[in-house]
Amino acid sequence: MFNAITHSQIYVLDQDEALDFYVGKLGLEVAADIDMGFMRWLAVSVPGHPERQILLEKPGAPAMSEETAQQVRDLVTKGAMGGWLILTTEDCRGTYEKLLAKGVEFTEEPTERPYGIDCGLRDPFGNRIRFTQPKA
Amino acid sequence: MMALGVVALWCDGAVSRAVEETNRRMLRARDAMDRAYAQPLDVPALARIAHVSEAHFTRTFRATFGETPHRYLQRRRVERAMFLLRETDRSVTDICFEVGFGSLGTFSRTFRDIVGRSPREYRKETTASGVPTCFVMA
Numbered sequence: 001m002f003n004a005i006t007h008s009q010i011y012v013l014d015q016d017e018a019l020d021f022y023v024g025k026l027g028l029e030v031a032a033d034i035d036m037g038f039m040r041w042l043a044v045s046v047p048g049h050p051e052r053q054i055l056l057e058k059p060g061a062p063a064m065s066e067e068t069a070q071q072v073r074d075l076v077t078k079g080a081m082g083g084w085l086i087l088t089t090e091d092c093r094g095t096y097e098k099l100l101a102k103g104v105e106f107t108e109e110p111t112e113r114p115y116g117i118d119c120g121l122r123d124p125f126g127n128r129i130r131f132t133q134p135k136a
Numbered sequence: 137m138m139a140l141g142v143v144a145l146w147c148d149g150a151v152s153r154a155v156e157e158t159n160r161r162m163l164r165a166r167d168a169m170d171r172a173y174a175q176p177l178d179v180p181a182l183a184r185i186a187h188v189s190e191a192h193f194t195r196t197f198r199a200t201f202g203e204t205p206h207r208y209l210q211r212r213r214v215e216r217a218m219f220l221l222r223e224t225d226r227s228v229t230d231i232c233f234e235v236g237f238g239s240l241g242t243f244s245r246t247f248r249d250i251v252g253r254s255p256r257e258y259r260k261e262t263t264a265s266g267v268p269t270c271f272v273m274a
Binding site for chain 1 (some may be wrong): 148152156157158160162163164165166167170171200201273
């Protein structure tokens with residue numbers, strides 16, 4: 001029935017800050033940045049892979065009242081909103097060192113797992129991100 | 137009236153931004169606890185990470201996450217102990233000290249309080265799953 005997962009979303013509190021982080025630090029690329037009037041459709045992807053995009057959505061109107069948006073922001077910043085990503089890399093430790101030098105906030109250092117080496121970090125808003133170097 | 141409404145809205149926004157900023161700092165402190173769960177609870181260090189006074193840290197943490205830092209740390213240690221009970225064949229005493237408890241009595245009592253079973257019962261009734269930390273240490 002279906003062919004692919006093309007878009008997922010996570011909530012960000014500020015889209016410019018999100019760009020700085022996801023593109024400027026993590027090295028993803030902008031897949032779409034469109035002013036739709038009622039919202040800014042901002043999506044990123046791994047460079048060269050626009051077939052899988054992450055929408056960086058700012059909670060608010062028209063989908064939500066300011067009160068609801070506030071609840072969402074509250075949960076995001078507590079790390080409890082549930083938005084998260086897992087990326088793959090060819091070099092977990094090297095990427096970790098590079099991102100650490102850029103001031104990325106890690107929650108877990110590269111660790112050996114049955115499936116490879118992975119580590120954990122947070123985006124500026126509280127979302128969880130992990131990246132894995134799969135076992136060869 | 138109109139002007140008052142605008143001021144109220146602005147105040148609301150400022151208050152919620154302050155709450156979000158505090159949440160994020162408390163989360164940073166909680167992440168630090170997750171990384172050093174076997175160490176004694178270091179409130180001064182955590183307060184520095186969270187940019188609050190020591191006196192405010194415990195209260196603010198509780199207001200944010202609904203439990204005290206001490207309780208959070210206990211739950212984290214018990215969660216790590218459950219992991220080691222499942223995935224290794226190390227002794228209960230070994231695991232107790234490994235995850236940061238100072239005595240077997242405190243460990244057993246806390247474990248039973250949180251899990252509802254003793255460490256030995258838990259080990260007997262569970263199977264290894266090989267899961268990593270991505271959800272349990274979220």
